[in-house]
Amino acid sequence: MGDMAMVTQLGKLILLMLVLPILTGGFFCTRKNEMTRGNDRLIYMWVSGQFVLWTAFWIICVYGIFQEWFFLDVAYTFEMVSVTLAIMGGICDLCGQVRDKRKGLHLFQFSKEKKSHWIFWILFAGILLFQLIQAVRMTYADGDDAYYVAVSTIAVNSDTMYHKLPYTGGTTSVDIRHGLAPFPIWIAYLSAISGIRAVSVAHVAAPLMLIPMTYMIFYLLGKKLFAGKEQRIPLFLIFTELLVLFGDYSFYTVENFMIARNRQGKAALGSIVIPMLFMLMSVLMSKLEERKKCGLAFWGLLTCVMASGCLCSVMGAVLCCMLVGVAGVCAAVAYRRWLVLIPLVLCCVPCGICAALYMFKA
């Protein structure tokens, strides 16, 4: 393959994994949302935009699977939808900037940081870079890849979704449990649009996106936990990284899934969706404490995160509802704000639909 072709493929992948989500995240740059002010802006836009795109993909893909669409129909439909969402998000953000007289994309603002904190940030970046290098350099032999990665490869090469046996290649009917959580088809979509083989997207490109995304969510969580004491965030992130690196104390830990099996939907559920729910619950609780309203953007994003949980795994429907339910009831009791449970229940609707489809179609 020529260098030019490779550069084009990588460019497309960056567009799909970085540029489109960031632009889509413009929907959440509202005046009420303090997370999109200052140095969190770009990170928040990337993370939240990706959840919106995952939600759109989940809806289109599950519909396509039930209607027995060809894979490329799903891929091109989603491509059109994602570009439209990105343009609309970009316009929303631009309008917000003009309205609020904000200036450009605020990246990290370290000017107020002490020198020692810079060292912590560099250390954090260094450990993250090490993990990314390892993600390319090392491989983890997981038997489940024989199913998930093969599903992606089949979708790209045969233009079908879940109609071929991934292990052997024979024909089959849709397995509802996997059809409702089509994360491997999202990998196939990245492969089809970028032109890079699905196996490389799954094993190399996806970790390069998903591992940093996890830490960016932990960064946002850190911002909420250490509000007003932001200088503590880099130390928090360094210890998070260390606990992840030494988190292989059993085969089942979320840290093992995050580093070793990140191309699988269940890993994204544990290391991206669930931490994001913790972050959003933290935002909700600070709003309850300040007796402020969360705003439509917040509830929209929470719904998207719940739907993304379903894209990752059917189990995601249960886990997301369970977490939001437990945290919501605890918050309602602690702050004596029972009405907050109504929008929380409404946010669980995508998971409810997923669970109902699973029970009635299985």
Add this chain to the structure above:
Amino acid sequence: MSRSVMMFQDYMGTGLIMAWFLLSLVYLFLRENKKQTRILFIYVPVVILLLFFNPVFAQKLSEYLGDEIYYRILWLVPVTPVLAYTIVHICVSLKGKFRMFFVLGAVCVIGLSGSYIYADRFFGKAENLYHIPESVVEICNAIESPGREIQAVFPLNMVQYVRQYSSSVRMPYGREMLMNADWNGWRDAEELCEAMEADVIDASELGQLARMTYCTYIILPQNKKIVGNLSSENYVKYAEIQGYCIYKDTLSNH
């Protein structure tokens, strides 16, 4: 002992990280003042753990999800953020050189209590940007036929990689043989698998079974002992790649 307890034991490994986590919960219960942090990092994990160990809840959810993935409820227990937060919380409460000693001590404790992920026995150096063995890549490239699907039988150590790389290569059996599960009724190929994995290959038996399962290609390790000759079953040596011999069915029109 209940199934939940056994799952929890499997999940926590040596149990040291989980022990530090439980101590962190106690510490935060005593020292943390922020209400929202108390809710998220103390009450929510405790309620989740109580639900996890609740036999009625466990039974109902296992019915819905299946027993083998029930442990994933433990993913809702934020072990890593709680520990990291507690370490920072303690760290800032210390002054001077005690702070540095504590940080270094915490790093050592994490290193000793946990298990380094890249030392996991399933991790290895990637041979290519596909992250599958180079031998699989080269064999698939050699036997692929443009626009057509072909059937090939591989040694068990290769089956999990083949269709990750190429969906045009079909196999009479795949990973289900390793799992010993009756996935989609492909147990018919069990005899072929036994013939392939035998210490000494019976060429006549293997050739006949391979033809019965429509295999155009047979892939065998070069150092495998073979009694008889596969060519008598019309499987002739097609190529030698990365320590493996590829035999092709001469009666096949691929």
